[in-house]
Amino acid sequence: MMRARSSARKLDLRSVELRSLIELSQVLNASLDADAVLNTCLLTPMGRMLISRGMALTADENGSLGVRILKGLPASLAQQRFTFEYAFRTPTRLAELPDDVCRYKPFLQSLGIELVVPMCSPSRMVGALCFGGKMTGKPFSPRELEFLNSFSNIAATALENALMFQSLITVNRRLDRKVHELNTLFEVGKELNTALDRERILAILQHTVMGQMTVNKLIMIEVGEDQTIEYPILKWPERTELDRILAEKELILSLSELNEARLLTAEEPAHRLLFEAGVRAVVPMRLQEETRALLLLGKRLSRQEYAQEDLDFLSTLGNRVMVSLENVRLFQEALEKQRLEEEMAIAESIQQRLLPRTFPSLHGIEIYGLNQPSRMVGGDYFDCIPLSDGRVVLAVGDVSGKGLGAALLMSNLHAGLHTLLQSGLPMNEMIKRLNDLIYRHTDFDKFITFFYAELDPQSRLLRYVNAGHNPPMLCRSDGSIGLLTEGGLILGMLEDVDYMIGQVELRSGDLLAAYTDGVTDARNSADELFDEDRLAELVRTAARSDLRADELCTQIVKAVEDFSGDLPQADDITLLIVKVQEKT
Amino acid sequence: METFTIQRQDKDELSILNLSGFLDAHTAPELEKQLDQLINEGRSKIIVNFANLNYISSAGLGVFMGKIETVRSMNGDIKMCRMTPKIFRVFDLLGFPTLYDIVQEEEEAVQLFASKERSSRRADDRA
Numbered sequence: 001m002m003r004a005r006s007s008a009r010k011l012d013l014r015s016v017e018l019r020s021l022i023e024l025s026q027v028l029n030a031s032l033d034a035d036a037v038l039n040t041c042l043l044t045p046m047g048r049m050l051i052s053r054g055m056a057l058t059a060d061e062n063g064s065l066g067v068r069i070l071k072g073l074p075a076s077l078a079q080q081r082f083t084f085e086y087a088f089r090t091p092t093r094l095a096e097l098p099d100d101v102c103r104y105k106p107f108l109q110s111l112g113i114e115l116v117v118p119m120c121s122p123s124r125m126v127g128a129l130c131f132g133g134k135m136t137g138k139p140f141s142p143r144e145l146e147f148l149n150s151f152s153n154i155a156a157t158a159l160e161n162a163l164m165f166q167s168l169i170t171v172n173r174r175l176d177r178k179v180h181e182l183n184t185l186f187e188v189g190k191e192l193n194t195a196l197d198r199e200r201i202l203a204i205l206q207h208t209v210m211g212q213m214t215v216n217k218l219i220m221i222e223v224g225e226d227q228t229i230e231y232p233i234l235k236w237p238e239r240t241e242l243d244r245i246l247a248e249k250e251l252i253l254s255l256s257e258l259n260e261a262r263l264l265t266a267e268e269p270a271h272r273l274l275f276e277a278g279v280r281a282v283v284p285m286r287l288q289e290e291t292r293a294l295l296l297l298g299k300r301l302s303r304q305e306y307a308q309e310d311l312d313f314l315s316t317l318g319n320r321v322m323v324s325l326e327n328v329r330l331f332q333e334a335l336e337k338q339r340l341e342e343e344m345a346i347a348e349s350i351q352q353r354l355l356p357r358t359f360p361s362l363h364g365i366e367i368y369g370l371n372q373p374s375r376m377v378g379g380d381y382f383d384c385i386p387l388s389d390g391r392v393v394l395a396v397g398d399v400s401g402k403g404l405g406a407a408l409l410m411s412n413l414h415a416g417l418h419t420l421l422q423s424g425l426p427m428n429e430m431i432k433r434l435n436d437l438i439y440r441h442t443d444f445d446k447f448i449t450f451f452y453a454e455l456d457p458q459s460r461l462l463r464y465v466n467a468g469h470n471p472p473m474l475c476r477s478d479g480s481i482g483l484l485t486e487g488g489l490i491l492g493m494l495e496d497v498d499y500m501i502g503q504v505e506l507r508s509g510d511l512l513a514a515y516t517d518g519v520t521d522a523r524n525s526a527d528e529l530f531d532e533d534r535l536a537e538l539v540r541t542a543a544r545s546d547l548r549a550d551e552l553c554t555q556i557v558k559a560v561e562d563f564s565g566d567l568p569q570a571d572d573i574t575l576l577i578v579k580v581q582e583k584t
Numbered sequence: 585m586e587t588f589t590i591q592r593q594d595k596d597e598l599s600i601l602n603l604s605g606f607l608d609a610h611t612a613p614e615l616e617k618q619l620d621q622l623i624n625e626g627r628s629k630i631i632v633n634f635a636n637l638n639y640i641s642s643a644g645l646g647v648f649m650g651k652i653e654t655v656r657s658m659n660g661d662i663k664m665c666r667m668t669p670k671i672f673r674v675f676d677l678l679g680f681p682t683l684y685d686i687v688q689e690e691e692e693a694v695q696l697f698a699s700k701e702r703s704s705r706r707a708d709d710r711a
Contacts, residue, residue, distance in 0.1 A: 180677055207646030208641075211641070212678060214645075235650060
């Protein structure tokens with residue numbers, strides 16, 4: 001009877017155990033939450049066997065076990081990791097584990113752990129449960145160990161599923177983040193393609209970095225070729241930290257040699273100061289294999305560290321932005337150049353209007369002049385001004401230098417001469433005043449070579465002053481060439497200079513050619529000068545020709561151009577011709 | 585070009601911004617301007633309602649990052665509500681839920697401001 005009752009009780013117990021195992025397997029397999037699974041795994045045996053302390057561990061991919069849940073044990077164990085060199089697949093009393101293969105044994109014993117229950121899937125140990133002793137003080141019976149064995153086998157599968165699910169979630173999240181990063185880069189790229197001003201591009205960069213990295217501290221540093229430092233983006237709420245960063249000029253220059261993004265750590269002495277000021281990552285912004293700018297990033301508000309993936313993203317973004325900034329710079333440069341060209345064109349048209357467009361028709365004498373500027377505006381000047389008494393003023397000048405400066409000085413010369421012509425002064429006095437005017441208004445390196453002449457068509461007398469200009473050639477009908485050299489120093493060099501007046505009488509068949517050095521200094525592809533001899537030869541030929549002065553002028557200028565061939569014209573070319581007709 | 589609009593609504597101390605359309609690198613400066621405007625007016629208790637927002641990019645989120653410290657230093661906050669699952673996913677991916685109060689309904693955001701007000705008043709009373 002007694003035996004029958006005791007075996008019935010045993011059966012009852014057995015069925016309760018089985019029921020709880022079935023129930024457990026249902027609960028566990030329904031859950032994909034590793035913590036919930038482990039919680040059940042601890043609480044069920046603790047309740048059934050009156051155990052007051054336990055912990056659940058899960059294995060990482062290296063088989064090292066990390067504490068995941070603690071019951072009745074100090075929370076300070078949460079970071080603890082264990083390894084068991086000794087492979088065991090069934091619940092084992094800690095006391096029975098060989099001492100030499102489990103170096104954590106004394107530590108676990110000190111915590112009051114008596115039993116270790118491995119949770120094994122067919123391939124590996126997924127986790128482990130550790131339990132303290134029973135509060136009844138009785139040892140674990142073989143039946144209880146057998147129960148824990150069945151229990152841990154069921155739980156191991158559930159745990160493995162849960163862990164796998166969890167890692168899938170992590171992988172999925174990382175994948176999601178990657179997709180989002182790509183979307184961001186795609187969208188930003190699209191936006192940058194249409195952004196044509198710098199401010200806008202910088203705003204896109206700033207917003208994108210801050211949003212993607214959850215950071216609100218961001219500095220962009222541009223390092224120029226001459227090591228000048230600029231800060232297009234300065235977003236750093238802590239003023240004192242910011243000042244400390246900006247004070248580290250040398251450090252920043254040394255960072256500009258970085259060619260890949262990196263984290264800053266407190267351990268590196270070179271970057272310690274920046275680290276202490278709150279900088280956590282440095283991202284070079286590169287263009288054509290060259291670091292042109294840097295991004296300094298502060299701590300992320302999400303408290304996460306910058307991962308390699310983040311640095312990769314920031315580098316890609318930074319380089320993409322650098323391309324856009326460069327495009328904007330080139331675009332601005334082109335605009336600026338275009339604006340300058342437009343202004344030069346205006347200056348050129350003004351200057352061209354200062355030159356004579358009509359020439360007086362005189363009895364027996366033809367006058368014609370031509371100016372061909374080199375790079376739009378230049379410093380050559382010539383003039384032909386009929387005076388009220390019938391005389392004609394002829395002038396040719398060459399202002400030093402090129403471009404707008406020379407053009408301005410040339411227009412000054414033009415105005416000065418036209419004003420002084422009203423004064424009725426003798427010509428050498430007039431040139432002296434003109435010299436003083438130019439001298440006062442220019443630096444010593446700006447000067448003008450100037451030839452001034454007055455021709456009386458009646459007497460055919462030509463009186464002139466040559467202020468350091470290439471001497472005009474006067475070709476007589478016999479082919480001999482005289483140079484008109486009388487005068488004095490070039491204009492604008494010294495104050496209060498005296499000028500001598502030269503005088504020649506023009507005769508029938510004479511040809512006078514006044515020119516600027518653009519003619520004689522023209523070079524050919526062999527780097528030879530056109531020079532005075534070639535010009536003299538042309539003048540001689542022209543003097544014998546029946547062509548009109550304007551045709552001769554054009555012909556000579558064309559000869560100079562042909563000489564230079566495809567080479568660009570280096571200097572302004574000016575030629576003024578006076579042809580005295582043969583007596584008929 | 586996708587459009588983005590902000591509708592502002594002031595209720596006592598609170599300013600509610602109703603965003604609609606596309607908030608991306610292109611439209612982010614508009615939101616930044618609006619937040620700057622509120623900050624200039626000294627209005628720092630801001631609720632952003634995302635109910636009608638169709639899209640947000642990192643640049644859009646960056647605007648909130650750039651202003652949050654200023655707003656909080658003024659004893660205010662930016663609270664967010666009524667995000668569609670698609671919008672919330674982006675915020676969640678980048679870790680925003682730990683940094684900002686993101687709630688379902690606008691009324692909850694209003695309550696959050698109110699309860700903070702009460703607790704800081706109690707602190708004042710004790711002091």
